[in-house]
Amino acid sequence: MNQLAPRPPVTVDPISVEVIGSALSSIVEEMGEALVRASYSTNIKERRDCSTALFTTTGETLCQAEHIPMHLGSFLAMIPLITKRFPAAEIAPGDVFIGNDAYEGGGTHLPDIVLAEPIFFETEIVAWAINTAHHSDFADRGHAHIYQEGIRIPPIRLYRAGELQKDVQDLILLNCQVPRERLSDLRAQMAANRLGVQRMQALCAKYGRDVVLSAGNALMDYAERKMRAGIVTIPDGTYTFADVYDNPEFDGEVPLSISVTVEGDAMRLHFEAPPQMRAGFNMTYTALLSTVYYAVKTVVDPTILPNAGLARALTVTAPAGTVVNARAPAAVFNRIGPSQRVVDLVHGALAKAVPERVTAASCGTVMMACFSGVQPTSGDPWIYIETIGGGFGARPNKDGLDGVHVHMTNTSNLPVEALEVEYPLTVLRYELAEGSGGAGRYRGGLGLRRVYRAEADCRFEFDTSRIRSQPWGLFGGEKATGSQLDLGADAKPLVLGQGALDRGQIVTIQTPGGGGYGPAAERAREAVARDVADGTISAEAAEALYG
């Protein structure tokens, strides 16, 4: 009975497309709001590390509300994986599929748990409600391969026709370090999808199923047209760029390079990278796609709708089994690290074609600090992960933003007054890192400095990049400073970025700034004077850099 809906043959006028498009956006936004507000873990409730979407029955993104670009297209694989495993006839209303595996489960790393629910209208599936939330669990793990990184879940039913499969849930929760939070966040994810199902059914009842689905197709065509219209404005040619990626897990630098070919209204992006490594910083192909979609969208047209149409003009290739296109069982926990470098590659290459549309390198990392242990009073296990923003690259006509999350992420910080109540940590300083932005006609944004004190013995994990390299400037702009970590004089050394902290130990983290744009000598005098007055650079540094 549950046949997949065939493509309906209705033509819908451009105005109805716009009207139904508004309704679809409003559905996914509403799902996202429900997810954030009902969740328990700080990573979702305050940092909004989650995303909601509607998908077509063939697995194309119909509409998405992403809070961070890493999630743009990050569940691209989920629906095909479900329909491959389960014939349509066996899928019933109220079934909810859960998955997280980067290779078999619709995620890009194990903490992103995806929930998908079919949307039935009358007797058939018309679309899918789907969402992902980053569960901050699986802490203090190894990253030699994915088996060390947490439980791998292929798409399986968490609910069968509305009935919770408690066995499945119990198995998953036993593999989590903070099961109570996981359970509550899963409930919030359920609530979000349920809303999506109801709203989409109401939309089909109002406009007719065929009209809604045809409008969905038209919206994808529309995103494609906008993408192509934007690419046409970039001069034809092949543009190349190379950079390195470094990470605390690896003593060396990983060379990465790109070749971008623009031909009329299409763009081909080819990446070269070394073979995948025994470390957490490999990317799956879907993570590479998300990254490329983000990077190209920022240059071509930031307003393109986040649906499957935007991908049609792009061809993305990278040799299989490499750091940027890993095969199982490569570890992928920190895939967002190299993805930040992939954005730098795309922007670096396109700087040669459209210098007025790109920025100098931003901080180039998602600085992650993860603390875990047991609560001194209750003995309960706790895990706290935070990511710290950095400098935004200087822009063609203005300075880069100071102390923000760049490119693939945009999560909020956790208020100190919430953090210190929940975890045995004290934040001593949280400030802009003076002098960390690259000098230039326009200055790169400043990195951040955050100083913690451990109030109990705990485990600590530190992940970043730009330790050995620095964010580059453009067209004569200077480099920014890189990542810095200070654990104090007699600290035990970290191994592969992991180690232990003693009660009372102070940890100082400084994130990289953004690169400068244009020669420093061309910076306006007033701008230099303002930087000195604000203390964003010292008077001596100003003298040395700007004369």
Next chain:
Amino acid sequence: MVWRIGVDSGGTFTDVCMFEDASGEVVVWKVSSTPDDPSRGIAEGVQQGIENIGIAAGDIAYLGHGTTVGTNALIQHKGVKTGLVTTEGFRDLLEIGRQKRPDLYDLQADKPEVLVARSLRLEVPERVRHDGRIETALDETAVREAARALKETGVAAVAVSFLYGFVRPEHEKRVLEILREELPDVFLTAGHEVAPEFREYERMSTAVVNAYLGPVMETYIHRLAGRLKALGLKVAPQLTQSNGGVIGFEQAARLPVRTVLSGPSTGVVAAQAIGQMTGMDRIITFDMGGTSSDVALLHDGQCRLTSEAIVHGYPIKAPMLDIHTVGAGGGSIAHIDSGGLLKVGPQSCGAFPGPVCYDKGSTEPAVTDANVVLQTLNPTHLLAGRMAIRQDLSKAAIGRLAEKLGLDVMATAQGIIAVVTANMARAIRVISVQRGHDPRDYALAAFGGAGPLHAARLARELDMQRILVPRYPGILCAMGLLLTDLRADFATTRLMVMKADILPAIEEAFAGLIRDAGRWLDNEGILPASRRLTRTVDMRYQGQNYELSVPLPDGPVTKATLDALVAGFEAAHKRMYGFIAEGETVQLVTFRVEAAGLVRKARFEPMTDQGADASSARIGAREVWMPEAGGFVSCPVYSREALATGNRIAGPAIVEQMDTTTVILPGMTAHVDAYLNLILEDA
């Protein structure tokens, strides 16, 4: 004769609405605003208004005022040079905020300008812990040095905001004392005074906005008070806050951060009053102006109060009516984007050059042009015949869009309306479905210059059955000022887990708030019989970070109160999120007291039924494009002024009045109620 006056001072006009208690007579007076010093326009408006009705200023029993002075200073960055004193290590928090960038994909987007320059943000050693313990005592020498350094720079205001200042405010209080000694003429404010609640960035931002606007509002309010006194006004004038209640001028001058939504909140208050009059307690307001539209939802007759919002880019923790604004109005421009879809706004033609039909040089069609082509608006004249327009220009402009879309002119004009309607519907979904309310259970109250024109289609888009168009849609905000009580809100954050032994702690939290509320009511001169206190608690499951507000039952706090709180919380959680987390620990977070001083308000008396026949109000007919009827259809046109209680009109029809036009679609009927509201219903 007892006259009450409401004055709404907008960007273009200052509306004065005068109401006589005994007769129920309403007189409206409009003068041009004087943006360089709005108090001048207000005084002129009031003077002309009272001369017009022949009374002296001393006879005025009440004067309420809504202002956009604070909002405008915030939007245009015209506040004063402001300093900040904060905990060592945290001066950049004001700039870092939540460390998010302003737009996910736009590399050129900027954050809102930070209101205190880095060199004016000074740190002092001190540290209070979350449990109230003092870890580092306040370094008073450093405070004095900071005060002197700020004095050097010539700041006109200083905000003080420390970590956990809401838990234990003594450090902030001591800094205020020292600053008062060192900087006697400077406007001072502290985090614990303006927003004693957790989340340090939002509290700091609120304190800074308050300081930044303080001297501006002080100057404005003192000037206005002086002018009104000079006119001979004997009563103390009142100002509307963002929560819809009014407060005295002195209090408003101290807490300007609480008046940033002063303007739109009065429209919502008026809608609340109309709802009460007509017995409708579920209303969605739709206030559509030239460049933006405000929507709000009234449940049980009341608009929800939110305790925090981002206003013009700055987080503000203050009680505000939950008003949602979208950047689309009658002046929004229609265009085709690079992907070939029709878009409307956010660019607006403004008052100058205005829409194409004004013939003042604009060539890009606005929403108004679409209405002129469709003839829902009068195709030859606007403003009750005062302003001639050119429909041919509108038609040509829309024709150019139509060609690109491959549609005809009328379908394109109708398309512009459909796109605007969809935008508005999305805004209404934000305040209704996203908050767990079904718009089909609500009536749509349409006002503002363009609200009644678009309300019928918006209601159908959302399956809303009933529309209310008030008698004076264009001056509803001024009228709202005659219908509001004095109100102030008091809050304190005390984290506690729900169990039997917290009863004394709850009582203690409320006792402090009630004391503060009582002091405020004393100052405002409100007699005990006219005082109303409402207590609420913001609650959540332990581990969540967003709270739901739950009302506390009247009477003493007992075991039964706790049960009622849990039940109220669970019901709210179920409505918002669709589930109850059985067995989870419930937490109480912020305790709130809303104090109201009931004042005499304008009362509108019901009119007697004049019968269903509306033919005497009919002033003509015109062809109006209504796709619902298959194209152009002849519509009778009625004069709003001539419609009387009980009159009924069957759609399609048009009702014109000086400040707006109401569209009644085929299949709808309209009737005039006892208070001269026009009620549209889908048959």
